[in-house]
Amino acid sequence: MKKLLITIIFAACASVSFAQMRSFYDIFPNISQDIRTAALGESGYVKPSKKSSGFIIIGNENGSNLDPQIVNIILRKNPGYLVESIIVLPAQASLLDVYNALGNVRDLKGRLYSSYSKKQSIPLFEDATRIVSEKQTTAIPDPAPARNLPQTETVFLRLKDSNFGNSYYRAEMALVQKGLRYTLSNIKNLSYLFVPVIKEDKFIAQLYFEPVQEGILIYSIAGADISDFFASKININSAISKRLEVITGWAADGIIKKTP
Numbered sequence: 121m122k123k124l125l126i127t128i129i130f131a132a133c134a135s136v137s138f139a140q141m142r143s144f145y146d147i148f149p150n151i152s153q154d155i156r157t158a159a160l161g162e163s164g165y166v167k168p169s170k171k172s173s174g175f176i177i178i179g180n181e182n183g184s185n186l187d188p189q190i191v192n193i194i195l196r197k198n199p200g201y202l203v204e205s206i207i208v209l210p211a212q213a214s215l216l217d218v219y220n221a222l223g224n225v226r227d228l229k230g231r232l233y234s235s236y237s238k239k240q241s242i243p244l245f246e247d248a249t250r251i252v253s254e255k256q257t258t259a260i261p262d263p264a265p266a267r268n269l270p271q272t273e274t275v276f277l278r279l280k281d282s283n284f285g286n287s288y289y290r291a292e293m294a295l296v297q298k299g300l301r302y303t304l305s306n307i308k309n310l311s312y313l314f315v316p317v318i319k320e321d322k323f324i325a326q327l328y329f330e331p332v333q334e335g336i337l338i339y340s341i342a343g344a345d346i347s348d349f350f351a352s353k354i355n356i357n358s359a360i361s362k363r364l365e366v367i368t369g370w371a372a373d374g375i376i377k378k379t380p
Contacts, residue, residue, distance in 0.1 A: 142185070142298060143333040144208055150183035155206070160334065164207030166365070168357035171200045178204060179341060187297040190328050191341060197324050199343030200351065203360045205368055209336040213375050215300050218329045218336070220265045221374025222293065222302055225250050225277055228370050233362040235282075236355070244366045247280035254290065254307050271295055276307070283359075284310040284317070299330030299337070304367065317350050325364055327371060336375055340368050 144156070151159075155178065158165035169176045178184065180191040194202070228248035232241040249259040253276055270293075277289045288308040294301050305324040309316035325342035342364040346356055 141331055141333050144337065147185045147330070147332070147337065148178065148183075148206075149185070150181065151178060159206040160208050164205055164338075164368075166203065166205045166361065168201070168203045168361060170202070170357070175202055176204075177202065177341070178206065179339060186328065186339060187301075189296070190301060190326060190339065193303065194324055194326055194341050194343045197322070197343060197345060199322075199324075199345050201346065201356045201360055202341060202343045203357065203364050205338075205340040205364055207338050207368070207372070208332065208334050209338065209372055209375060211335050211376050213331065213336055215295070215329065215331070216266065216269045218300050218371075218375055219269055219293065221371055221377070222291075223266070224262055224374055225275075226262055227374060228279065228366070231366045231370055233366055236358065242282060244282055244362060245279045246282060247278075249278055251276045251278050251288070254288070257288065269295070269300075277304075281310070284312060296328070297330070299328055302327040302329070302371070317354075318344055318346055322346070323360075325367060327368065329371070329375075338368055338372060340364055 144160070148156070155165050167176060167178075177191055179186050180188060225248050228245050230243045231245065233244045234240075235242050250262060251257045252260055257278060259278065272292070272294045274293075275291045277291055279287050279289065281287045287306060287310055289304050290307050292303045294303075303324065303326050305321055306318065307320060309320055310318040310323060322345040323342070324344075325340065328337075328339040330337045330339075342360050344356060344360055350356075
């Protein structure tokens with residue numbers, strides 16, 4: 121009888137918790153069926169756009185119930201190019217699971233992307249590690265899984281980029297709305313053959329994670345401000361997209377590993 125009562129109470133609590141979760145439609149009530157289908161599919165929804173043609177951003181369209189700061193933090197950087205991504209992982213995980221997945225910086229090493237110029241899949245980041253600070257770039261290990269979720273945290277990363285060599289980033293995490301926001305911005309120039317292509321603080325990616333009734337929502341948006349000269353020499357949409365894809369995939373795989 122006692123076991124039955126405990127089971128009933130647990131089931132009731134789980135039911136209330138699920139009911140309090142937003143659904144995908146609660147967050148994006150006005151999106152098209154095509155976008156919804158893509159976001160709930162294996163590859164997710166991905167859309168590049170550029171300032172000169174007018175940005176198309178689902179995250180701040182009329183009716184979106186995302187916290188406006190998720191998009192506005194990117195727009196305040198005045199990027200010339202944006203890539204937006206939405207995917208729902210078919211998994212149940214807590215925000216603590218998400219936070220711990222994002223703590224495994226070394227798992228970014230070796231993640232592949234499809235290189236158009238080399239006609240094969242190659243690692244985007246040949247190495248990935250935490251560093252002490254913006255000024256002290258000594259490598260430090262990833263921490264053990266946390267038991268408690270902090271309200272905010274800032275960490276620093278060194279990523280050996282296949283195109284830009286050693287690149288340095290600030291990662292800021294904060295609890296926002298009903299989820300966790302992860303902001304990644306370059307703290308030093310991204311250079312090719314010693315020539316700065318994307319200057320300090322001119323690349324920024326924002327990932328927002330929220331447990332929803334359908335699984336785990338990952339809403340991502342990344343932007344870059346780059347000169348017209350370099351934009352004419354490289355496919356900037358591809359450059360942003362592949363970095364956002366690798367970072368989002370790293371986070372998604374880490375979350376899935378932590379689910380029962």
